[in-house]
Amino acid sequence: MTLKNKQIFLISLLIISTIVVSNFGFVNMAFAQEYDFVAGIHTEITFYFRDGAETVNFPVFSTTSDLVDNVGTSFVVEGVIGDNPHLHKALDEAYEHRLARTTGGSAFEYNHRFFDVDVNVVQNGVILKPLKYNNCEISQYGISTLNDDYESYLASNTGFAMVTSIEFNCGGVHFDSEKNRYNSVPEKVFTDYGSLPFTLAEDVRTFLTFEFDNGAEKIESVIFNSMSGFSEGSYDNPSFQIITAVLPHPLIDNAIENSQKVSGLATTFNQDFDVNVDFVNSEEKLRGLNFEGCIIDGYSIVTLRDKEEGYTGKRGFATAEIIDVECSGLIPDNPKFKTISKKNYDSSSITRTSHTYNMGTGPHMIATFDFDAGKEIVDFPEFYQGNLISRGNPTFQLTGVPGVTPLLNDVVDNSRKTGAKITGINPLTELFDVNLSLVYGIETIRSFDYNNCRVIDYVIKTEHDAEESFYNGFALTNEYHFECQGYHPVNSSDLSPKQSKAKSESSIDYKAKQKSSWDPNFRYSKD
Numbered sequence: 001m002t003l004k005n006k007q008i009f010l011i012s013l014l015i016i017s018t019i020v021v022s023n024f025g026f027v028n029m030a031f032a033q034e035y036d037f038v039a040g041i042h043t044e045i046t047f048y049f050r051d052g053a054e055t056v057n058f059p060v061f062s063t064t065s066d067l068v069d070n071v072g073t074s075f076v077v078e079g080v081i082g083d084n085p086h087l088h089k090a091l092d093e094a095y096e097h098r099l100a101r102t103t104g105g106s107a108f109e110y111n112h113r114f115f116d117v118d119v120n121v122v123q124n125g126v127i128l129k130p131l132k133y134n135n136c137e138i139s140q141y142g143i144s145t146l147n148d149d150y151e152s153y154l155a156s157n158t159g160f161a162m163v164t165s166i167e168f169n170c171g172g173v174h175f176d177s178e179k180n181r182y183n184s185v186p187e188k189v190f191t192d193y194g195s196l197p198f199t200l201a202e203d204v205r206t207f208l209t210f211e212f213d214n215g216a217e218k219i220e221s222v223i224f225n226s227m228s229g230f231s232e233g234s235y236d237n238p239s240f241q242i243i244t245a246v247l248p249h250p251l252i253d254n255a256i257e258n259s260q261k262v263s264g265l266a267t268t269f270n271q272d273f274d275v276n277v278d279f280v281n282s283e284e285k286l287r288g289l290n291f292e293g294c295i296i297d298g299y300s301i302v303t304l305r306d307k308e309e310g311y312t313g314k315r316g317f318a319t320a321e322i323i324d325v326e327c328s329g330l331i332p333d334n335p336k337f338k339t340i341s342k343k344n345y346d347s348s349s350i351t352r353t354s355h356t357y358n359m360g361t362g363p364h365m366i367a368t369f370d371f372d373a374g375k376e377i378v379d380f381p382e383f384y385q386g387n388l389i390s391r392g393n394p395t396f397q398l399t400g401v402p403g404v405t406p407l408l409n410d411v412v413d414n415s416r417k418t419g420a421k422i423t424g425i426n427p428l429t430e431l432f433d434v435n436l437s438l439v440y441g442i443e444t445i446r447s448f449d450y451n452n453c454r455v456i457d458y459v460i461k462t463e464h465d466a467e468e469s470f471y472n473g474f475a476l477t478n479e480y481h482f483e484c485q486g487y488h489p490v491n492s493s494d495l496s497p498k499q500s501k502a503k504s505e506s507s508i509d510y511k512a513k514q515k516s517s518w519d520p521n522f523r524y525s526k527d
Contacts, residue, residue, distance in 0.1 A: 035059045036316030038470040039197070041123045041246055043303070043319060045077060047087055048116040054086040059310060059317050060303040061119060064167060067299045068259045068324075073133065073170040075119070078303075080311060081143065081164050090115070091166070094138040113137055117168065121246045121301065121319060128248050129301070129321075135171030146308035161311035175257050189215035189251075196220045196245060199473030202355070202401050203282045206462075206476060208242065210252055211274045217251045219244070222474050223320075223462040224277070226289070229330045230458035235416050238291060238330035240277070243462075246301060246321045256323070259296040270295045275325060278333075279402050279460070279476065286402045287409060287478075288333025289460075291325070298324030304467040318467035332413040337406035355401060357381040363438040363445060367398055369408055370433040376407045382477075383436065385448075394450060394487040396436070399479045402460075408480070412458045429454050434482065451486030 035042070043061040047054050060078035065071070090112035100108045117136050121129040146161040195205065206224040210217050221242035229238030255273060262268040272293045279287040300322040309315035357364070357379070365383040369376045378400070386395035411430055418428040431452040438446040459479040465472075 035310060036313065038316060038318040038467065039123065039245055041121065041128065041319045042317070044120045044122050046118045046120075047090075048118070049086045049090065049112055050115070051111065052086055054084055056082065056084050056087060060305060061319070062302040063300045067131075067173060067301075068256065068296055069263055069298070071264065073173045074139065074168060075133070075170075076165060076167040078163050078165045081162065086112070087166075090138060091141055094141075117170070129246050129253075130176040131173055131301075132176050133168070133170040133173045136168045137170075139167045139169045141166040146311065148307055148309070152308065157312075158308065158314050159312045161308040163311070175253065175260075190218075191215070191249075191251075192218040193220070193247070193249070196222060198222050198470060201473060201475035204286065204402055204476045205280055206242075207278045207280065209276045209278075210249075210255070211276070212251050212255070213271070213273075215251055217249050219247075219249060219252070222469070223464055224460060224476065225462065226458075226460040227324075229289075230412065230416065230455075232415065232454075232456040235330075237326055237328065239297065239324065239326040240289075240291070241298075241322065241324050243320050243322050243464075246319050252323075256296050256299045259299070272328075275327070285335050286404065287460075288335065290331040290333060291327040291329070292331070293328035294325050295327075296323065297326040298322070304470075306466050306468060310467070315467060315471065318470045330416070332409070332416070334406055334409045334413055336404055337410045340406055355379055355381070355403065357400075363440050365398070366437045366439050368435040368437070370435075371407045371411065372430060372432070373407055373410070376405055378403065378405055378408070388487065393483050393485060395456075395481070395483045396450065397479065397481050399477050401475060402478050412455050412480070415455050415458075431485075434484070447490035449486075449488040449490060450482070450484040451488070453482050453484035455480060456483045457481040 037059070042057075042059065045056055045058055045061065047056070056077075056079070058077040058079035060076075062076050064074045064076050067073075093110050093112045097108065097110050097113070114135050114137055117133040119131040119133065120127045121131075141164065143162065143164050146163060148155075148158050151158055152160050200222070206221050208219055208221060208224075210219075221244040223243035225241045225243075227239040227241055229235060229240075255271070258271055262270050272295055275291040275294050277289040277291065278285055302320055302322060304318040304320060306315060310317045359381065365380045367378050367380055369378070378398075380398040380400040382397075382399035384397040384399075386392075386397075388394055411432065415429060418426045431454055434450045434453050436448045436450070437444045458481070461477060461479060463475040463477055
C-alpha cells in the first residue's frame, strides 16, 4: 500500500470511527442548561435510538402511570427546546406516521418508532434512583409557553418559558438498583437517615420507621397524608401517603420492586412490613401511628414546579417520590395520655395548648372541649362551620398544627375501638361538649356551644405548595371533623358583664326638678 493510499485509508477510518463513536459510543449532551434543583436532585434522561444515543436534561420528569400497578407504563418530560436531532427526528416521524399508528397498523415500524430510555435521578454526579424503560414510543407532544399572566410582561423577576412537553408509552420499566440491596448482609440492619434540611411549621416533623424481616430503615418525610383509618364509616385497611425527596433507601426500594413484580399475579404473595410513624417537635413526641401488615400500594416520581418560575430563575424544581402504603392494622400511640393517666386527673382538670398563629386582622378560634376526663383548651387557626340551616345534625371542622392534646387524641383513638357505624351513634362512643369562641386578644366577640359531639373523622396531612414549600417550608396539620346533637349560639351581650345603670339625668327628670323649684306666683303660658 502506497503512502497516499495509507493516508486515504487512515482519513476514511478516522471519519468512520468518528461517526460510530458519535452515534453509538458517547452521549450527546445537547444544550445543557443550569437550573435550580432542590438539594441538587434532578433527572438525566438518555434515549437509545437505532441511529444513536442522546442525553437530554429535561428539568421536568414525571411518571404518568403508577410504577407498582404494572398496568401500562408511561411518563412525561418537559423542558426548553434544544438541539436534539435524534429526538426531534422521532417527533417528526411520529407525526408523519400518525395515521398508521392509529388505524390498526400498530405493527408498522419506522426508524425512530421504538427506543429504550434510561432515567437516572442524580445528585452531585451520584445516581440515586435508576429507571430503565424499554420499547418506548411517543404518544403525544406539543410546544407551549408558560407565563404568569400579566406579571410576565411587567415583573423583572419573571417572564416567559417556551417549552416542549412529550409523553411516552413504554413496554415496561424496571428498577436497576441491585447494587443498593442488602442481600449480601446476613444480619439485620437498622439505618437512621436523620432529618431533612427543610423548614416545618413549629418544627413538627414526621419520622417513619419501616420494619422488614431483614432490617429497618428510619426516614423523614416532609409530606405525610393519612388516607384512611379514622373515618367513622370504615376503619378497615388504614393507609397513608408520603411525598419526599428522592433518595436511596435500599430496603424500602426493595419493597417497591417486590410490589411491582407481584402486581396482577393471583398466585404470588407480597412481603408485608410494619411502619411506625412518629410526629415530634424539638422537645417531645406528640403523636404516633403504628401501622401493621403493610405493603407498597403505589409509587411515582414527579417534578414539582410552578409555571415558568423554574425556567426564569424566580424559583426552581423539586424532584420528589410518592409512596402509597396500605396496611391491615393500625394502633394509635398517645404518649402524653399515658403520663396524665398516672396522675390525679379528673373532670375538673384543664389542659391548655396555645400556638402563635398569624391571624392578620381576624380573631382566634379558641376551642374548649369538655370530656369526662377533664377539659382541654386549644386554639385553632382553621375553623369551618357546617350549614346550620340544613336539617342534619350540626357539624364543624377544626384544623391546626399538632400540639399536646392527650384527651382529644384519646377520644379519636377510642372511636376506632368502638367499630365502624354508618348510621346512628354507637352506644360505646363518648359524647362531649365543645365551646368555640372567636377572640380578639382577651375579648370574646362571638361564641358557639355544641352539645353531645363526637369525632366522625380524623386526618393528618401536610399543607404544601408544589415546589415552593421545599424553599419556604411545610406545615403538618391535624384535621378534626365533628358532628353534634345540639347547637346554641352565644351572643356577645350574654358574654359581657352586666353594665350598671348610667347616672346621667334624663331631660324629663330635669324638667320635673325645675318645676318643683318654681315660685308659686310664676306663670307659664303657650303662645
